[in-house]
Amino acid sequence: PASDPDLVERALRAKAALGDRLFVLGHHYQRDEVIRFADVTGDSFKLAKDAAARPEAEFIVFCGVHFMAESADILTSPAQRVVLPDLAAGCSMADMATFDQVEEAWDVLTEMGVADVTVPVTYMNSSADIKAFCGRNGGTVCTSSNARRALTWAFEQGPGGPEGKGAGDRKVLFLPDQHLGRNTAVLEMGFSLDDCVVYNPHRPDGGLTEEQIRNAKVILWRGHCSVHGRFTAGCVDEVRDRIPGVNVLVHPECRHEVVTKADQVGSTEYIIKAIEQAPAGSAWAVGTELNLVKRLAARHPDKTITFLDRTVCYCSTMNRIDLPHLVWALESLVDGQVVNQITVDPGTAHWARVALDRMLALP
Ligand code: 13P
Numbered sequence: 267p268a269s270d271p272d273l274v275e276r277a278l279r280a281k282a283a284l285g286d287r288l289f290v291l292g293h294h295y296q297r298d299e300v301i302r303f304a305d306v307t308g309d310s311f312k313l314a315k316d317a318a319a320r321p322e323a324e325f326i327v328f329c330g331v332h333f334m335a336e337s338a339d340i341l342t343s344p345a346q347r348v349v350l351p352d353l354a355a356g357c358s359m360a361d362m363a364t365f366d367q368v369e370e371a372w373d374v375l376t377e378m379g380v381a382d383v384t385v386p387v388t389y390m391n392s393s394a395d396i397k398a399f400c401g402r403n404g405g406t407v408c409t410s411s412n413a414r415r416a417l418t419w420a421f422e423q424g425p426g427g428p429e430g431k432g433a434g435d436r437k438v439l440f441l442p443d444q445h446l447g448r449n450t451a452v453l454e455m456g457f458s459l460d461d462c463v464v465y466n467p468h469r470p471d472g473g474l475t476e477e478q479i480r481n482a483k484v485i486l487w488r489g490h491c492s493v494h495g496r497f498t499a500g501c502v503d504e505v506r507d508r509i510p511g512v513n514v515l516v517h518p519e520c521r522h523e524v525v526t527k528a529d530q531v532g533s534t535e536y537i538i539k540a541i542e543q544a545p546a547g548s549a550w551a552v553g554t555e556l557n558l559v560k561r562l563a564a565r566h567p568d569k570t571i572t573f574l575d576r577t578v579c580y581c582s583t584m585n586r587i588d589l590p591h592l593v594w595a596l597e598s599l600v601d602g603q604v605v606n607q608i609t610v611d612p613g614t615a616h617w618a619r620v621a622l623d624r625m626l627a628l629p
Pocket residue numbers: 308309310311357391409410411491519533534535
């Protein structure tokens with residue numbers, strides 16, 4: 267539906283009143299009515315890099331989800347204030363790994379004597395204290411655009427560099443998205459499915475035997491994205507029957523069997539570029555969040571772009587940032603009131619930044 271013209275007018279007015287004091291970041295999964303007000307759009311990697319691009323901006327309004335706003339707070343100067351227009355915009359995947367659960371898992375690995383050859387790598391989609399855990403324990407952060415580079419770094423550089431402890435026999439604890447971890451390890455790095463085990467935080471010892479943990483190269487956390495996890499291998503078969511010659515393009519948060527059946531896999535930014543560069547007349551079935559797929563279809567009328575699933579599949583928490591919340595946040599700033607500020611305590615921020623800086627320095 268078309269945006270309420272009164273709200274559009276108010277958002278424009280508030281943005282103009284704030285001028286350079288304001289910097290609005292928007293993730294590609296945001297609604298059309300919101301993304302049009304973003305100064306910069308991107309996937310989570312690009313937004314992490316861009317967050318610090320406007321040191322003169324007093325306010326960073328983050329149109330995305332909570333973990334992204336936390337990362338923006340960590341990566342910007344203390345004087346800059348990060349606002350999330352709706353505090354209920356969380357991420358169900360990030361919630362699947364709590365700090366206490368991860369500490370417990372690390373205790374299990376420590377008791378077994380494998381923690382000191384294990385490098386924790388967390389997906390960006392995790393809370394700041396999980397990133398800090400990785401920073402403190404010699405690990406890093408990754409996003410869907412650099413997961414292979416981050417895992418390669420973890421295996422090759424690990425604790426103490428190429429010749430350091432555990433060299434040649436290292437493991438990675440990958441948090442919290444089992445699918446991104448498995449897809450990267452198996453499809454991009456040559457590990458076998460048997461090299462990967464899934465640690466279930468709701469079971470004693472992760473539901474794994476000591477032998478399974480000792481033999482594993484990649485210990486995957488039992489987390490997933492509720493949006494990308496909905497695509498099935500059947501969706502791929504169905505769309506291939508329905509649209510002969512269709513190219514299936516999916517995000518690596520999709521299940522392994524979906525990614526293996528697809529023609530291409532990549533982060534949100536990759537998906538956008540692939541569609542932009544595709545020849546006119548080509549057909550694409552895209553397995554990612556629906557706001558983005560609809561926008562791609564509208565932007566490329568010369569190509570057939572369809573959603574990989576037959577059912578509607580928005581990310582409900584991304585969608586919580588709507589125009590009324592954005593207008594409320596912006597007008598509050600105009601009135602001198604910083605609402606919904608996201609702050610990470612300095613101790614956590616320090617170690618999370620160590621992990622994030624390792625990611626940003628990846629070759
Ligand atoms: P990217 O932005 O890294 O593609 O990740 C997608 C996602 O699910 C963000 O929440």
